């Protein structure tokens with residue numbers, strides 16, 4: 001068992017001085033959580049799933065853990081393969097001591113502490129005991145999906161769904177009035193990525209979901225509009241995109257119509273035609289989001305599915321993605337400017353995956369914060385590989401130096417696991433430590449109400465005001 005003289009996770013975890021502690025405990029800790037972007041399965045919320053064991057809720061679907069296990073030489077059998085849940089947990093427990101300085105080490109022990117009151121460092125020796133203890137706790141009603149969300153004071157979660165999704169589970173959740181707002185984000189990337197091999201098959205599915213036979217680009221627009229209307233009627237107020245970068249090539253309507261027809265005939269498109277089509281549909285979607293008053297999110301810069309061999313075996317979003325070096329600034333500027341020039345730019349959050357783009361994003365948002373809405377265009381919180389202490393600090397420093405961190409809508413988990421909500425606590429501790437250190441150094445005034453209000457706004461009130469859930 002533990003050889004620690006004191007727990008690793010303490011009340012002052014990540015808080016290095018009394019100002020940081022005061023900011024956290026008085027202005028951050030008790031704020032409800034608005035997790036405005038994640039990939040949680042709404043079915044499991046609707047059914048209030050009771051997980052059989054810790055592996056199902058903590059390792060299943062978590063490609064962050066999977067990458068670490070693979071790096072440690074763990075066979076895929078014990079990650080996504082047919083090993084037992086207990087064997088997979090043992091493999092993860094054996095990996096954890098080797099994740100020092102990776103955020104997984106912090107998250108793992110914060111989550112064990114916050115959900116299960118386990119403060120030992122997880123390792124191969126205590127794996128069985130922790131597995132049995134925590135899995136038994138997961139059998140209690142207090143730690144069903146609803147219980148796990150309520151334990152962390154979650155007020156709102158926003159999942160992510162494809163336009164063809166029926167939203168049946170969101171409808172069930174709303175009918176059951178579970179005490180937590182569960183919304184969705186419209187994610188139409190498959191309609192944009194016309195260079196995907198299975199594009200035509202997907203377009204057929206989009207048409208079926210909208211009740212429209214899609215033979216032209218106009219039909220695509222009509223189908224998307226119908227699905228946006230359906231999502232809106234079911235409470236959706238947000239969209240999300242995960243793209244290499246924003247496409248921007250000039251086009252004419254006739255060119256776009258011809259490009260779509262060429263694709264529907266199964267013929268090959270040129271790179272220029274692909275970029276023209278992506279530009280057209282992104283602008284159409286952006287204008288439509290504006291007309292519905294939605295918030296639009298753009299996650300830019302991932303280099304996806306780098307391992308073709310494993311993509312065939314496991315599919316996308318299974319831990320084979322990395323940071324790309326796509327050019328972002330010029331096209332993003334032209335895209336936002338085109339929408340703004342038509343007075344069709346809605347509230348927008350832009351996220352970068354390459355940290356070299358932090359200052360690009362932090363300065364880009366100022367180009368279109370036109371005074372109509374406080375913090376209309378946002379630089380999003382550290383995403384994916386940047387969703388850790390160093391990445392969070394760098395994003396907040398860039399935003400502070402080149403924008404106004406006081407208007408920042410703060411953290412989101414972007415997770416697939418119901419045990420990831422302590423990431424909000426992690427973010428809040430990082431934020432309070434960042435500001436607390438600067439109070440101590442004299443870079444910020446020792447005015448706890450002034451600085452504390454900024455903390456409380458970033459943790460909760462800015463998101464509460466910005467999103468219309």
Ligand SMILES: O=C(O)[C@@H](O)[C@H](O)[C@H](O)C(=O)CO
Nearest residue numbers: 039242299317384414415416
């Ligand atoms: O939205 C995305 O495309 C990424 O966030 C993707 O879902 C990734 O697998 C992830 O969950 C990163 O946190």
